[in-house]
Amino acid sequence: MAEQYGDLAAYQGLSFAARKRPSSDEISTNIAKFQAYDNDFCALPDMRPLEKAIKKRRRLAKKEALNDGSDLEETSGSDSSESDLDTEDDDDDGDIGLGFDNDQENDASGAENAVGEPMNLADQEPNKTIRDNFYKYTVKGKEKFGSLSENHVRAIQLLTRLRKTRAPLESYESIMGWHLQELDEVTNSGLVSGCKEAFIPRKKLFSDLRQRYNMPEKMYSQTTTITLPSSNSRSDIIHNDAQAVFQQLLTDPRIQAKDYLFYGDNPFNPPPARLTYIEGLNTGLCMRETWHKLITKPGKQVLLPCIWYYDGAATCQFSDRPITAVRLALGIFSMKAREKDFFWGTLGYLPQIRQPESDGRRMLLQSGHHDGYMMHQEYLANEANQGNQKVHKAQDLHVQLNVILKSFLKLQKTGFIWDLYYNGKVWKDVEFVIFTPFLKLDSAEADKACGKYGSRTQGVAHLCRYCHCPTKNSDDHMADFPYKTAAEIQALVEAGDLETLRKISQNYIRNAWHDVRFGQHNGRGVHGATPMEMLHAILLGVFLYVRNMFFEQIGLSSRTGREINALSKEYGNLLTRQSDRDFPKTKFGKGIKGGKLTAKEYRGILLNMSAVLRSTAGRSILRAKKITTKTNPTDFNKKGVLDDWILLCETLLEWEQWLKSPKMKTKHVRALVQKNRYIMYLVKKIGNRQAGMGLNTLKFHAILHMADDIMQYGVPMEYDTGFMEQGHIRTKSAALLTQKKAEVFDFQTSIRKEEMDLLDLAQEEISGRKKWEYYEGHYFPDDAPPKVESPTTGGGQIECYRDQNGVISFEFITKFKGMDGSVLETELIEFVVSLSEKLGNLCPKNLVIRTLHKRNGVLFHANAKLQGSLWRDWAIVDWGDDGELPNRIWGFLDLSVLPPNSGLSHGGIDNIQPGIYAIVESAAYIEDEKEINRSNIFVPVRKEVDVMEHGNVVRAKLYLADVEAIVAPVSVIPDIGGLPHDYFVVKNASQWRDNFIDWLESDPVHDVMEPMGE
């Protein structure tokens, strides 16, 4: 807590800062100090003495970034050459950006609009510039752009290829040069000058494309230099103008009608009054209620939700230079559409705060070294708007965000007019009303965005950024504390009430997001608009705790622990080789006990645990565990303990699976409120976590807010950053193409990203979709219908026959590795040979067993030996009156040569018809209620056998089954330690989801929560 105290002390005037500028006397109280800072923290530091020098430096950096040190364009001289892309006003880049109001001096802060209150839109004329500018561009495009020249197409294709291979930027010039020279020599016709004309330098190409696709340089990659109030370091913020970003997002030629998300296919339609299901953002309460508050002119206005995302995407080996793009997507596009990169615009980049460098510079200044004098003026400029106060370090991020948000806030205030091409027609003069439903951030970034303490230790008053739950109550499954609201936090900050802020773990900062208009359905503002990352929190929080608690109870290094781990490893392997692939990964080299695992892998871990807990062997190992100790007090012999653990693991698996649904019924989400409390109760009661802070953690407490977040913003997929992993890949690869020099890194990344976008747009044009033909709509070839594959039979071939001596035998017709020494069961060979003999003349050759069958995209293996071990898949077979039963497949026979109504009987089938048949063993469901009720996922079955001796199966019972009767793949694992012919059918992930829905629909009175003992 020392750090927090330090900051508070600073605010109270006890500055710990080593150096003080002469104090400004007028700033006397905390409030005044803060307000003074507040008023001008957007302003640039006073840099007049340095202005020239800095501007020059920046110009150089910019030039360097654009050229990347390559000066080929100068030698090639084709900069001035005529190209069909050149327009007559090439020298005037103002034409393209025409009308864009790019005045930096305008006050863009929307701070005067208090959060939570609808803004008075009537007195603000909506911005028309974005539309007018674009319209002019389309007219110009049709008049002047024509088709891309052959030379341009060639240059675009080469650059696109190079970008994919991440080749250095310079390689374009050298490869193109080589290519043209070769061409020249081959055709032997052109002169060097001809070659020159064909050669388009990279810089020239991109400047042509910028015009062609209306991405004028002056709207993009603008630099604003600010001094960060806390770290005192200077920071160059690269940002793009929101007007250009919106225009780009609305006119990308890759947008299709199906990407839009309007109520009833009409942009002006109001949200439906009642919805029985929840999908994306537009089905949540936030957007539906905000619509009614903000849309004052129905039939003219359209609500435009803006979703924000940023994340420090570490750029591989240069992880000390993380690039964090602040990105924005429009909620009028569907959740699915927003999975694609081009639905996300970049508003700016959050630079890394380079504290050490600034500190180092300060040391140089203080040392009195002569070189230090040279920097003195610069240093003063840096400190200019600091006063003598120490500002909390959390403020720096918000100051950076303020710069990036500036042009957005201006538009948020006015909204803008747009001509929307949608569903084959242009909807003229649509007025977009901007609001922000939520920020899509990971937990740490979300805390910072809310100005909440990042620390998660015991000493922190609140763990939760949403509500007033004290840390010590975070594990309370019945907790119910009021939400934090924007007005409340803002009032505390404005009053300088540091003590109260500290008590609710909020930083004393001016929050940049308080200027942004969030949902008007409640007053929570940003403090209710960073939905908890449920899926991630569940996997890496709750699932991880449960695994650890299980081994804590067993004793981590005990013999029992080792045996359970070994058993789980075996089950992991068995679960991997199944025809049904709808399972998480279960194979872990080191078992489930330890090892480094990714979030997603915890699903497989819990499934393995459930299998072990359900198996006869697992249960007897756990029951045999000798004594319970203080650290692992659980007695697995106690009635119900094992089954409780199964209930816990399985409920969690089913819960997570359901939460990943793209669509949920509203009544289920309502039921989730109570069911989530029960899940928390199960984890607490059964897991009994002792380690660390027990279950007083944010990840655990966050479960309480889950149902509400879904109600507000849609299904978890909509805002869980796990689904964004793809999203910033473009930024990442753009960053890899830079020179990695600190000063120009963000700038270069920004330029490279723009170039990638330009190349994408060029590819679209090559495919016939020209950006300037927006008003006419773009043509997309129909998606090819999915191919229907007919079933095939293949794999290995095993011939079964009776030799001259009357002995049955077999031979592999196809050779494969590891087949030597393979054996086959006598009953299988007998089964096939006796069928062969029944066929007689109908089938002159010996029958051959095939080992693979594929139908409906599913592979069924029937191998006595595949990659060294047995792999015989199971399938559900429809046995008519006997029902659909799990069957194990031993092989496939092609009997299509048979005549219809052959009159033959074999393997349980009378009057065999021509066709492909599987040789199978059949199993039946065990009807013992007690065994069935132990688990929701593992269903006990028993295999039918021919001969049992001394408790062992000595002869399997084989049947013939028409492959057309195969209903579905299925996963079946042996009950290790149980009877030799006992198995479990393992329900797949989509069945877990159905299980969870059944539970949601069940009466909550069955979920009895006993009071928790201390």
Ligand SMILES: [Zn+2]
């Ligand atoms: Zn909370």
